[in-house]
Every structure is written in C-alpha cells, then in structure tokens.
Amino acid sequence: MTAMDDQGILGLVELLRTAGLSVPVGNLVSFVEAVGIAGGDLRSIYWCGRATLTHSPIDIEVYDRVYRHWILGTEIGLTEMVASIPESLVVDDDGVTNDEQPESSDVETSDSTVLRFSRTETLRSMDFAELDADERSEVDRLIADMRLNAMTRLSRRRRPSKRASGVPDLRRTVRESLRTGGEPINRRTLQRTRVARRVVIIADISGSMASYSRSLIRYAHAAVSARSQVEAFALGTRLTRLTRELDTRDPDKALQRASDSVADWSGGTRLGEGLRQFNDQWGTKGMARGSIVVILSDGWDRGEPEQLAIEMARLSRVAHRILWVNPLKASDGYAPLARGMAAALPFVDEFIEGHSLASLDRLSSILSGNSSRPVRSMVTSTPEEVTR
C-alpha cells in the first residue's frame, strides 16, 4: 500500500462525503484496512468500499454514482445530491413568531397572553388550508406539543409480577428458595408486558393535500421525538420513506425533500400503486403487521380503483387498524364519491377528518384506543356510493 494509493482512496471518501454519505472516521479506517488486505486494484477497492462505507441500498446507489465519477470523471451532479440532503440548521418557527411581535412585548404581556389564549381556541377548529403564515407557525407549535400514545398490545417480553397466578419465575423462585433451605415456599411469577403498537403514517403529498399532510407529518415528527414507534411515508406518484428524516431533522425539510423526489409532480396521486409499493417493500414484510396504519388522502386516485381495493385488502389482512384521514370529510354534505375512496372504504376501520387541530386531537384519542366510532355506519348509509 503506497502513500499514493492512500491519497487516492481518501479522495473517494471525500467525494462520498460531498455527495452526502456519512462516513465516520471508524469506517474510513476500516476501508483503508480492507483495501490493504484485499489489494489495491480498482475492483477490490470498489467492493471494499461497498462493504465498509455503505449501510443500506440507498447508500449503495450514491456510492455507485460517486465511484463512477471517481474512476471515470463522469459528471454526476454532486451539487444536486447535496441539495437533497436536508440541512440540520434551520430557523426555529417560534423565533419567526417572536420577531413579528411588537418589540415592546413587556408592556403588553397580559394582553398578548389573553390574545394567544383566544387565538388557540379559534385555531383549534380552523382548517389547515386556510391558515396564514402566523397562524401556521402557531399551529405548528401546538402540534409539536401534541403527544401520541398508541394503543398497546401484549409483548412477548415478560417481567416479574406481584400476582400469584401466571408463568412461574424460576429464576427468582430458586434464588429465594436458598433462604428457606432449598424449599421453594415463595413462588414467584412473571407477567407479559405491554408495548405500544407501531403507527404507520402514509400521507398523500399531492397539491390539494399538501397543507394537511404537512400538519400530519409535523404531528408524526412530534411523535418520533417523543420516542414512540412511528413510521412515516409520503405518497405522490411514488412512495418515499420519511422516518429517518423525522428522527432528527426538520420535518418541513423532510417533506420538501420528498416532494423534490417526485418527478412528474403534476401527475397526481396513484394511491393503489403507492400502497402496492408500501405493501411489497415494507408492509407485509412486517412493518404493518399488528400496527395502526393512518392514511391521509382525499381518495382521488388516478390509478385503477380495483388495484387500490386489492392493496387495501392486503393491508387490512396484516394491520391491526386502518384509519383513513380525509380532510374533505369536514365539508358539509360530503359523501365518499371519489372512486378511490369508495374502493378503499370497506377496508377502513375509522374514517375521520384531520383538517384541524381539534380533529388531530380526535386522531390522537382514536390512536390511543380511547374513542371508537366504527366507519360501518357511514358505509351502510350510502351503499350506492360504495358500489359505484
């Protein structure tokens, strides 16, 4: 291994970092070590780099492009890739609100408190699509305070129990029997713990749904920062997973990134196709199994309603509950006439509005299992729409 080689492969790592791949020093050291072992020809370097520097299929895509650039000097648009990585430093929404308030805030403290209170009350029922910038940041702040407590299920994990009945806890029983001369007088038991069900949010990000999905994704972000088990996906003409972006970064940027990745933006939503991608890649493999799936969409589907029905059926076979959030439902005289909506409704357990803070609250209480209003009433009352 010559110094020249080292320089060269460090150049590759530098390019990878520019392209947005995170390469911790530890992995860099492994890479150099691996190349030292496997040999410094280009093929070995390629495979060594893949084994040590990438951690997912997405990483491999980036890696392949960068590697081609490194070897051939092909133009790959590094800057474009950089732009798709959200920056972690963003202007805090609260800051924006404060800037726009009068500077003499000391004097008006009591006033603004009262004002803020009443504003919150009005905001609660306001439609997300009708908010101005100030109201929006206020709503975002309120959403950030919302907490999601998903309904629980029995876990396979066991913990010591105080009850007399249950699975015997031999470990503690034997331990305690030592005190009584080997006689297991105090029999100890175990009980199963409960864990929160996973919540999977699939949000339609097409034009008409944008402001609603933005709020729902913010809501998911609050849940992720509260360490609940939440997965989030954006659905346009294709499906984009947002969970990792929500983990640490700004949710608006994550949404922005998702909408950037949608190529034919004006093409509208293909619900059936998007759900098929979800089912194939994530859902039926385990992510949707036993979890609560929340779908946000107006049900306008450019694809075939039959496909949507098939995919909804698949999803309903693995999911614990399917919640459909349709902001249009809030408007007077709404009936689920959109073909996609009608096709999906038979598989939906709860059908709710989700257009305002108040309805997000309702979503929270349904997720926590505190309130239940079966959608069946809606379906049976309008059978002709459903069968259309």
Add this chain to the structure above:
Amino acid sequence: MSFATPASVSDVESGLAAHGYLADEGLATAIFLAMSMGRPLLLEGEPGVGKTEVAKSLSALTGGELLRLQCYEGLDASQALYEWDYPRQLLHLRAAEAAGTISSDVAAVENELYSERFLVRRPLLDAISDRHAVAPVLLIDELDRADDEFEAFLLEVLADNAVTIPELGTFRATVPPIVIITSNRTRDVHDALKRRCLYHWVEHPDLEREIAIVQSRVPDASELLSRQVSRLVAELRTIGLFKPPGVAETIDWVMALSALGRTELDSASVDASLGAVVKYREDAERVRAHGIDALVDSATTPTK
C-alpha cells in the same frame, strides 16, 4: 487446508462453490474481509436470496460449528446468552436435603448451585466459549425481528467477544467467532451496530448463476429442467407478483418437479406444482391469468 484465514477473495469464492454456494464477487469480498478483519457481516436482501445459506456454507467450508440464533420479539439474555437450569437446581437442592448433605452455609449452597454444571449455554455464550478449536460461525438470523434493546445488548457482546456472568466471572473467546447477521429490513437496524459491521446487500443472482446454483443444489434434476425452471422463474419475477419468487423457491420447484419424475417443463406439471413457487392465492391467479402455456412456451423455447 485451514480456512480460518483465507488468502484471497477468490479462495473464498471457490471454497464456497465447493460447498454448494455460488457467491458473486461482492459477497465473496465481503466474507473475505469479515474473516480477515474479524468483523461481523451484516447481510440484507429480499427473502429467499440465500442470506442464511451463507452462514451454513461458510460453516461447512471452515469446519467451524454453526451456531444459530433465530431472533424474535422479546428475545432476551436468558434465551440468547445463558440461563441457569432451574429445574435441576431445585432437584439438586431437594436431593441434597434428602441425603442430608446440604450445607447450612447459604454462601456455600449458592456457590454450588451457580456453578458451570447448572449453566445452560445459549448460542451467544456458546460462540465465545473456549471449547472451539476452529472459529465457529455464529448466525444471528433476522435481527430486525428482535427489539431494539436486544441490539444494544448484542453490540456489547460483539464488541468485546466476552461475556460476564456475575456468579461465575468473565468468559472470553479464545477463537473469535465469524459473525453473520441477517436482516429483512422490516425496521432499520441501529446505526451503531451497522457501523461496526461490514455490509452487503444480497441481490437476486443473474440467470446463468441461478442455473448454476440450482444444478449444484439439485444435482439429480436434469440440466434441461434446471435451465427451463430458472428461466420461467425469471419471467415470473417480471409479472408483478406480491411475492416474487427467490432462489430458494427456484430450488424448491426444481426439487418438486424432479420428484414428480419430470425431466423438462410441461404446462400440466407447472400448474400442479405452482404452490412450490407462488405462495399467495392472488399470485397464483395472476400467473394463471397470464397464461401458463405461454410462460412455459417462452421458457422452453431457446431464444438466445
């Protein structure tokens, strides 16, 4: 020939091939590096591409014992690492009492009970025990099924290749195991664990490789049958099934047809044995709607 430290990537490739696993260059490099650098290898990929088989073939190649830990929800230290044999402990106490040999000293009784003879070794502890002359192959299968807490625990064990049992002291591996971790990506494995592992995404093999794999796995089947089935399966992967068949299904299907005494494909036996390769009712319907005759025709007509 000792395979504890293979000399080159092609050694690994040919060695695995001799034991019926045809790895491509990327996988062979990853395995070679995992063995030379002593790092765990994380394998991801579609179900049925042969992630688990890697560990089995590697164990056959090195002669190291295969220790398998199947992950599931709620997996904890007592099932992964060690557990005390409680029924035997209780029995021992009663027997000692009946024989009147039980000591009145609690500490002495305790020492007796928590000695190695009452220790049940689970795969992780077994992998780092000192009974192995050749490095064992530790397969941690479907890690994504275990909960996060288990990952943190696994990380700790793998970092040091050592386990401390409070009652007995520290166990340390004399020959560190070769660790293969597989995941189906139903959830993301933690970054901390990924950083310590080498990573390889296992792809579906190309047609020629798949035919070679089938032939090495089902040597009894006719070459013609292996070739035709592989081509038909490749075709099935393109018609949008819920669960596109993997290599495992191709092998199963060739075995099934071969067991039925077929030496080449025909529509009737494809229809009858479709269950070996397509596991959803909807998928079977789709294949039939697509036309089994047409599929068989295109698979049996040499077009190249």
